[in-house]
Amino acid sequence: MGFLAAAWAACAPAAYVVVDEPVPLPPPAPAPMMDPPVVVTTDDYTYSYVDVPYEPVGDSVSSVEEFYEPLAAYGDWTESPSYGWVFAPSQPDYIPYSNGYWLNTDYGMTWVSNEPYGWAVNHYGRWVYETRWVWVPDTTWGPAWVDWRETGGYVGWAPMPPRGGSYCPASHWRFVNVQYVYNVDVRNYYHRASPVPSPRDLPPPPQRWVKPPKGNGWNGGPNTTWANAPQKQRPPPAQLGRYDAGKKQEAVRVASDNAQKWKEKREEVRRSPQFEAARKADDARRAAQLEEERRAAQVKREQADRARETELRKKNDADRAEQERRRAEQLRQELDSQRRVEAERREKERVAEEARRAEEFQLKAQRDKENERRQAETLRQQQEVESRRMAEEQRELTRRQAESVRQQQELEARRQAESVRQQQELEARRQAESVRQQQELEARRQ
Numbered sequence: 001m002g003f004l005a006a007a008w009a010a011c012a013p014a015a016y017v018v019v020d021e022p023v024p025l026p027p028p029a030p031a032p033m034m035d036p037p038v039v040v041t042t043d044d045y046t047y048s049y050v051d052v053p054y055e056p057v058g059d060s061v062s063s064v065e066e067f068y069e070p071l072a073a074y075g076d077w078t079e080s081p082s083y084g085w086v087f088a089p090s091q092p093d094y095i096p097y098s099n100g101y102w103l104n105t106d107y108g109m110t111w112v113s114n115e116p117y118g119w120a121v122n123h124y125g126r127w128v129y130e131t132r133w134v135w136v137p138d139t140t141w142g143p144a145w146v147d148w149r150e151t152g153g154y155v156g157w158a159p160m161p162p163r164g165g166s167y168c169p170a171s172h173w174r175f176v177n178v179q180y181v182y183n184v185d186v187r188n189y190y191h192r193a194s195p196v197p198s199p200r201d202l203p204p205p206p207q208r209w210v211k212p213p214k215g216n217g218w219n220g221g222p223n224t225t226w227a228n229a230p231q232k233q234r235p236p237p238a239q240l241g242r243y244d245a246g247k248k249q250e251a252v253r254v255a256s257d258n259a260q261k262w263k264e265k266r267e268e269v270r271r272s273p274q275f276e277a278a279r280k281a282d283d284a285r286r287a288a289q290l291e292e293e294r295r296a297a298q299v300k301r302e303q304a305d306r307a308r309e310t311e312l313r314k315k316n317d318a319d320r321a322e323q324e325r326r327r328a329e330q331l332r333q334e335l336d337s338q339r340r341v342e343a344e345r346r347e348k349e350r351v352a353e354e355a356r357r358a359e360e361f362q363l364k365a366q367r368d369k370e371n372e373r374r375q376a377e378t379l380r381q382q383q384e385v386e387s388r389r390m391a392e393e394q395r396e397l398t399r400r401q402a403e404s405v406r407q408q409q410e411l412e413a414r415r416q417a418e419s420v421r422q423q424q425e426l427e428a429r430r431q432a433e434s435v436r437q438q439q440e441l442e443a444r445r446q
Contacts, residue, residue: 050210050220056107056141058237059248060124064137065255067120068262074117077262078134079269081283083162086134087121095172096127096135096159097146101184103239104229108210108220110143112239123241127159129167136162141241142218143210149173154191155181155222182230 061067067087068077075089100113100122113122121127125138126145146157147168156175158168180189211217237244243251 050208052106052210052212054106055212055214056240056242057234058240058242058244060141060242061120061139062248062252063255064125064139065259065262066251067124067137069254069258070251071117071120074115077265077269079266080128080130080134080136082130083128083134083136085266086128086136088132088134089117089121092132094133095174096133097122097144097157098174098187098190101186102144102182102221103235104182104232105143105235106232107143107212107240108208108218109222110235110240111146112235119238119241126162128161129169129172133159133172138162140216143220143240144218146219148219148222149175150222151175153178160219 064085071077071087075087077085077087080086097111099115100111100118103110103112111118111122113119115121120137121135122144123141124145126136127133128136144157145160147160149156154175155178156173158173161168175191176186176189177191180186183189208220208222209217210220
């Protein structure tokens with residue numbers, strides 16, 4: 001993943017504004033065809049890995065020697081003091097990834113070259129600009145080794161340099177309207193672009209890296225959200241820079257048969273005055289580059305120092321603001337604490353007052369209850385006394401009534417007895433009178 005970040009930084013253009021736009025931008029594109037499941041963030045940009053369950057068709061190149069003989073007819077192999085054995089196409093103003101077109105494949109956006117040697121230089125190795133483009137061979141295959149940019153409805157690409165590459169001419173970036181990116185004649189739609197001074201205007205790169213089950217991953221091109229990608233195609237291995245069945249053995253044999261020739265040629269180039277001059281020129285260039293880098297580093301350090309001072313001032317201001325905030329917060333907390341203490345004191349007083357009132361109420365309730373008990377007891381006693389009095393009076397009344405009845409009965413009995421006695425005496429006097437009268441009458445009769 002560090003290689004991806006380094007590759008990004010190595011050949012990044014400034015930023016681009018497209019001019020002379022001949023056609024309107026396309027309408028909003030449909031949803032993406034592939035969602036990147038793993039997102040990785042580096043110091044340079046954010047990208048995603050998309051795992052694919054298949055390997056590219058055909059066989060890849062197994063050694064850089066397999067490139068020497070097939071490419072010799074289309075340019076020169078020469079020794080670069082910086083990158084070693086490199087290939088320079090016959091066309092001095094050659095710009096990689098210009099003569100061809102893009103295919104949408106299972107491996108991502110795949111460059112199909114119209115050049116007879118494109119199978120190698122567009123799918124393996126890296127391009128580096130040293131007054132002209134030269135190709136640094138490598139055996140790692142990819143559908144296209146390019147960097148991407150987006151801006152204003154346009155997409156652009158340029159060769160991805162090897163580690164340590166640092167320059168890519170702005171005019172060598174290829175920008176097209178997104179609706180033409182998959183056209184077979186895409187080269188007819190390239191637009192001029194001019195650098196934007198501010199790096200802040202650098203358009204964000206697309207963020208899709210494809211990784212097969214084995215080996216390294218590659219840049220799969222922009223997300224197809226906007227590109228209106230056609231149906232995925234399956235090009236033959238030759239268009240992908242891979243060997244058909246049986247071709248790999250032939251390529252290995254040719255490389256082996258010519259290995260000594262190329263070794264001798266490389267040694268001859270290294271011994272040539274031109275290489276020594278190139279080496280010295282490269283050393284001078286490197287020294288100038290180191291000086292430039294030193295100056296840039298010095299400027300960067302000064303900028304970093306100023307940034308640190310600014311950051312320190314900001315930090316100090318922030319610290320002071322934080323201290324003020326903390327003091328204000330401490331004061332607020334103290335006031336809150338005082339208010340809490342006062343509130344707690346008042347609450348305790350209120351609770352104590354309520355407890356006192358509750359106790360007084362309870363005592364009053366107890367006194368009231370005791371008074372009620374005493375009143376009830378007094379009332380009970382009064383009721384008992386009154387009840388006893390009324391019972392005594394009732395008994396006395398009953399006795400008196402009984403005595404009166406007895407006296408009445410006795411009186412009545414005496415009256416009756418007297419009446420009976422009187423009646424008896426009267427009857428006895430009547431009888432005696434009658435007897436007397438009878439006796440007198442009898443006596444008179446006699």
